[in-house]
Amino acid sequence: xxxxxxxxxxxxxxxxxxxxxxxxxxxxxxxxxxxxxxxxxxxxxxxxxxxxxxxxxxxxxxxxxxxxxxxxxxxxxxxxxxxxxxxxxxxxxxxxxxxxxxxxxxxxxxxxxxxxxxxxxxxxxxxxxxxxxxxxxxxxxxxxxxxxxxxxxxxxxxxxxxxxxxxxxxxxxxxxxxxxxxxxxxxxxxxxxxxxxxxxxxxxxxxxxxxxxxxxxxxxxxxxxxxxxxxxxxxxxxxxxxxxxxxxxxxxxxxxxxxxxxxxxxxxxxxxxxxxxxxxxxx
Numbered sequence: 001x002x003x004x005x006x007x008x009x010x011x012x013x014x015x016x017x018x019x020x021x022x023x024x025x026x027x028x029x030x031x032x033x034x035x036x037x038x039x040x041x042x043x044x045x046x047x048x049x050x051x052x053x054x055x056x057x058x059x060x061x062x063x064x065x066x067x068x069x070x071x072x073x074x075x076x077x078x079x080x081x082x083x084x085x086x087x088x089x090x091x092x093x094x095x096x097x098x099x100x101x102x103x104x105x106x107x108x109x110x111x112x113x114x115x116x117x118x119x120x121x122x123x124x125x126x127x128x129x130x131x132x133x134x135x136x137x138x139x140x141x142x143x144x145x146x147x148x149x150x151x152x153x154x155x156x157x158x159x160x161x162x163x164x165x166x167x168x169x170x171x172x173x174x175x176x177x178x179x180x181x182x183x184x185x186x187x188x189x190x191x192x193x194x195x196x197x198x199x200x201x202x203x204x205x206x207x208x209x210x211x212x213x214x215x216x217x218x219x220x221x222x223x224x225x226x227x228x229x230x231x232x233x234x235x236x237x238x239x240x241x242x243x244x245x246x247x248x249x250x251x252x253x254x255x256x257x258x259x260x261x262x263x264x265x266x267x268x269x270x271x272x273x274x275x276x277x278x279x280x281x282x283x
Contacts, residue, residue: 032063033240034163036128037229040136041221042143043100046093051146053113054092054102056121057083057218059226060128063236066226070233075226082124083219084117085110099216118156121147125162133163133243137200137225140166144246163243167225170238171198200224207231 043055058081065076085102087110097103111117125132136143144164151157175196196202204212204224208231214220229235 032236034063034131034133034243036060036062036130036132037066037239038125038128038132038134039222039226039229040134040139040143040147041218041225042136042146043102043216043218044096044146045088045090046096048093050090052088052090053086053146053150054088054096054100054107055083055085055218056147057081057222058121058124058134059219059222060124060132061226062129066230066236067233069230073231075223075230079226080124080128081219082120084120086117087112101217113150113154115154115156118151118154121151122156122158125158131161131163133165133239134246135165135167135225135229135239137221138166138168139164140169148246158246160245162246164246165239165243167229167235167239168198170235170242171203171232173242174232174235174238200228204228 037060039059039061041057042053045052045054060080061076062078065078069076085107087107088104089112092102092104125134134144144166175198200221201211201215204210204227208224208227212220212224212227215224229239
């Protein structure tokens with residue numbers, strides 16, 4: 001069966017959902033339904049109330065270049081990158097401003113998310129070798145909803161051929177199936193096991209090592225996610241099996257996150273807040 005699969009250039013992502021994890025890993029290193037992955041990250045005005053974009057970054061890489069880079073563990077030479085700052089129409093919440101280091105004053109001379117900006121985003125996606133898949137950490141609950149709402153607000157839609165995949169879900173599924181033996185998953189006193197966090201910060205420190213530069217800047221987070229995938233290329237199989245069309249329906253032109261969404265997003269924000277607070281205390 002594996003020989004037949006490797007001989008095909010594309011196959012349905014629905015089929016991948018039924019493969020055992022070890023088979024999935026072997027198949028996906030050599031076969032793909034996507035030519036390009038676009039690593040996406042957004043910084044926003046906060047988590048509550050209508051959420052608006054303050055910074056956007058997309059890093060596009062051909063899948064074959066990702067596989068090639070696993071040999072050197074370095075970012076591919078050939079990447080396309082779009083990074084833009086956006087002036088929001090509302091006040092940035094203090095917590096978000098502290099984490100992202102962006103204020104309304106900083107963005108005062110920037111333009112809002114208008115139709116020109118929407119066209120630039122769509123053009124960037126469509127100029128990549130097709131088919132493409134956008135990847136974002138916790139994207140299903142955060143980035144994808146917000147991006148779609150902003151695009152729809154200015155009358156821009158993306159074709160059904162554009163797919164998305166949530167890397168948070170992919171790493172959680174991978175960890176659950178393979179049961180990584182990491183220091184964060186060892187038994188504590190009393191026999192209880194410490195829950196392994198699949199936050200971007202923890203995944204990066206575990207599998208890449210150290211801390212990445214410019215955390216909670218859109219570009220810093222997008223590049224960190226790319227480096228993480230380069231160091232853990234077998235997660236590509238989980239990203240592909242979890243990919244779905246970018247057809248998020250939003251009730252209004254600006255997204256309002258519910259409590260479940262907020263709880264999933266704020267874990268990593270709180271982690272960064274505590275680290276900054278600790279650094280300032282030491283200083």
